[in-house]
Amino acid sequence: MGVIGQNELLFLLxxxxxxxxxxxxxxxxxxxxxxxxxxxxxxxxxxxxxxxAGYISVFQGTPLLMQLFVVxxxxxxxxxSIEAWVAVAIAFTLHASAFLGEIxxxxxxxxxxxxxxxxxALGLHYVSRMKDVVLPQALKVSLPATVGFLxxxxxxxxxxxxxxxxxxxxxxxxxxxxxYRPLLVFGIVGAIYxxxxxxxxxxxxxxxxxxxxxxR
Amino acid sequence: xxxxxxxxxPLLSMEAVDKWYGAFHALxxxxxxxxxxxxxxxxxxxxxxxxxxxxxxxxxEKIEKGTIMVEGxxxxxxxxxIDAVRREVGMVxxxxxxxxxxxxxxxxxxxxxxxxxxxxxxxEKIARKYLERVRILDQADKFPAQLSGGQQQRVxxxxxxxxxxxxxxxxxxxxxxxxxxxxxxxxxxxxxxxxGMTMICVTHEMGFARQVADRVIFMASGEIIEEAxxxxxxxxxSHPRTQAFLGEIxxxx
Numbered sequence: 001m002g003v004i005g006q007n008e009l010l011f012l013l014x015x016x017x018x019x020x021x022x023x024x025x026x027x028x029x030x031x032x033x034x035x036x037x038x039x040x041x042x043x044x045x046x047x048x049x050x051x052x053a054g055y056i057s058v059f060q061g062t063p064l065l066m067q068l069f070v071v072x073x074x075x076x077x078x079x080x081s082i083e084a085w086v087a088v089a090i091a092f093t094l095h096a097s098a099f100l101g102e103i104x105x106x107x108x109x110x111x112x113x114x115x116x117x118x119x120x121a122l123g124l125h126y127v128s129r130m131k132d133v134v135l136p137q138a139l140k141v142s143l144p145a146t147v148g149f150l151x152x153x154x155x156x157x158x159x160x161x162x163x164x165x166x167x168x169x170x171x172x173x174x175x176x177x178x179x180y181r182p183l184l185v186f187g188i189v190g191a192i193y194x195x196x197x198x199x200x201x202x203x204x205x206x207x208x209x210x211x212x213x214x215x216r
Numbered sequence: 217x218x219x220x221x222x223x224x225x226p227l228l229s230m231e232a233v234d235k236w237y238g239a240f241h242a243l244x245x246x247x248x249x250x251x252x253x254x255x256x257x258x259x260x261x262x263x264x265x266x267x268x269x270x271x272x273x274x275x276x277e278k279i280e281k282g283t284i285m286v287e288g289x290x291x292x293x294x295x296x297x298i299d300a301v302r303r304e305v306g307m308v309x310x311x312x313x314x315x316x317x318x319x320x321x322x323x324x325x326x327x328x329x330x331x332x333x334x335x336x337x338x339x340e341k342i343a344r345k346y347l348e349r350v351r352i353l354d355q356a357d358k359f360p361a362q363l364s365g366g367q368q369q370r371v372x373x374x375x376x377x378x379x380x381x382x383x384x385x386x387x388x389x390x391x392x393x394x395x396x397x398x399x400x401x402x403x404x405x406x407x408x409x410x411x412g413m414t415m416i417c418v419t420h421e422m423g424f425a426r427q428v429a430d431r432v433i434f435m436a437s438g439e440i441i442e443e444a445x446x447x448x449x450x451x452x453x454s455h456p457r458t459q460a461f462l463g464e465i466x467x468x469x
Contacts (some may be wrong), residue, residue: 118313118372121274122327122379123302132326136317 002179004188012185015171016192018085022157022167025089027150030096037101039130042108052101059098065159067091072163088160092153099149107142108134141211147204151197168192226285227252227383227414228273228305233282235268235438242268244438246282250383250416255409257425257446258418260435261461266418269435270385273416274305287382303331306376310388312368314360320347320371321356324378331379339378346374350404366397370404383414390421420465426450434458 002008040052059067071091075082111134119129139146161170172189176182228250235243243265250256258266271277273284275291275298284291289300315323324343328334334342347353350370352363360368369389376384386405390398402424409415409428419425425432425446432449434442434457442449442458453459 112311112313114309114311114313115315117276118307118309118315120276121302121305121307121309122375123299123331124327125299125330128326128330132330133315137315140317 002181004175004179004181004184008175008179008185009188011175012168012171012188012192015166015168018160018166019154019157019168020196022085022088022092022160022165023150023154026092026096026153026157029089029093030100030153033093033097034100034104037097038104038108041101041105056098056102059095060102064091064095064156065162067095068159068163084160084163084165088163088165092157092160095156096149096153099152100146103142103145103149104138106145107138107140110141111137144204144208144211147200147207151200151204154197154200155193225252226250227254227287228416229283229285230269230273231283231285233272233279233284235265235272235277235279235281242438243272243279246440248433248440250414252382253412253414254430255415255428256417257429257432258416258435259420259422259425259432259461259465260441264435265438266435267387268438270307270387270416270418273385274302274307276307303379304382305385306379306381306383307385308369308372308376308387308389310391312360312365312372312392314368314372314375316360319357319359320352320363323360323371324375327375328378342378342380343374346377347371349377349407350374364397365393366400369393369397369401373401373404373408377408383416384408386415386417386419388418388420390419422450422465434461436461 037052037055040048041056043049043052068088068091071094072084072087075087075090115133115137116129119133124133157167158169160167161173166174168189172185176185179185226249228248230246230248233243233246234241246269248256248269258269260266268277272279273286278293279291286301287304289297289304291297291301314320315326318326321340321343324347325334325336325339328339328342329336344353344356347356350373352367352370352374355363355367355371360371363371373384373389389405390401393401398421402421405415405417405424406428415428417424417429429446431443432446433440434449434453434455436457442453442455444453449458450462453462
């Protein structure tokens with residue numbers, strides 16, 4: 001059995017760097033695109049509403065693993081060669097945008113109709129009505145669910161290993177294969193995930209409690 | 217040739233307006249003319265279409281038939297006509313509908329800045345003027361939830377006034393208030409009426425109607441049943457449905 005030394009730990013941290021980066025890309029890309037999905041889903045135009053609903057069903061109804069495969073090999077089939085991390089970033093953005101879009105759709109629809117009526121009566125247009133009145137309130141009520149999804153996303157990045165991407169979980173697998181100490185290595189890997197995800201979960205629960213109090 | 221009586225030309229008119237919600241005929245052949253400075257009180261049993269009527273004036277509801285003109289603008293489906301009308305007509309809702317995530321001051325400055333392109337400094341000056349007028353300036357930096365219902369409704373009036381509208385619509389402005397707060401809101405509205413604002417108020421406050429209205433309109437089942445100056449309306453209602461309605465609500469006062 002090998003020793004888990006500085007080099008091995010450093011290798012794991014390299015993996016962690018990619019895990020965090022992928023999560024950030026997925027969350028930011030998914031957030032921007034998800035906002036568009038949420039707005040389309042709540043739009044007055046039925047074609048937009050239906051397309052957004054279809055998009056959400058497809059990405060919520062299929063495994064993330066499969067989405068990664070389709071994007072990774074699909075883009076290659078088109079004859080475009082891209083790096084693994086780009087393909088993975090695209091897949092995570094698509095995946096996250098469907099989930100965040102649906103979460104925020106719920107938030108938008110939870111805002112009382114009187115708010116947009118008041119905005120309308122004051123002559124505010126769609127952009128201001130959304131940006132100034134509806135979205136700040138909708139995103140606030142959606143915050144606990146959004147944090148919850150971020151936790152899912154961070155853990156979900158481990159699936160990127162399947163297309164050969166060396167993030168934290170894959171790094172752990174490699175170290176484990178070299179050292180023959182799977183229990184210790186995956187124990188460390190699991191602890192790292194936990195240290196990142198647990199505070200986020202706590203934060204989400206706290207937000208929810210605070211909001212429940214404010215709503216009383 | 218226009219003459220002096222032009223000042224009497226209508227600020228707002230509805231001609232042969234019909235509205236349906238699916239199969240439900242919500243407004244039936246509504247004809248209404250409101251001159252500049254006039255105060256109209258709309259009353260009637262619930263479901264009679266009075267709220268629907270005023271919500272059609274600023275296009276919160278769409279009409280199926282007829283014409284609505286506001287300040288010479290004919291309301292149609294175009295965003296342009298709707299914008300033009302909403303710029304000139306303010307509205308106060310039963311449930312206040314203040315923006316809860318903004319301070320009182322921000323509630324008042326948002327529309328002037330976004331719709332009229334007023335600078336922040338000017339918008340705040342206007343907001344302070346109207347908050348002062350509804351006697352709530354000292355609360356300017358608070359959030360709506362920190363205010364009482366009566367105070368919130370006065371802010372809602374100030375918010376609408378900040379757009380400097382030519383007419384104001386009130387949709388049961390005191391119905392959601394605790395009894396002790398009704399007076400402060402009515403007093404604010406009476407002050408507004410004294411200053412010459414054109415007002416259409418859906419309300420059951422008959423004291424307010426007596427004191428302020430130029431005309432009281434009674435609606436039932438989507439129709440205007442009776443229309444008269446308050447003295448005549450209260451003392452001598454001609455239609456049996458009006459008599460029955462007045463009997464009902466005056467018995468409680």
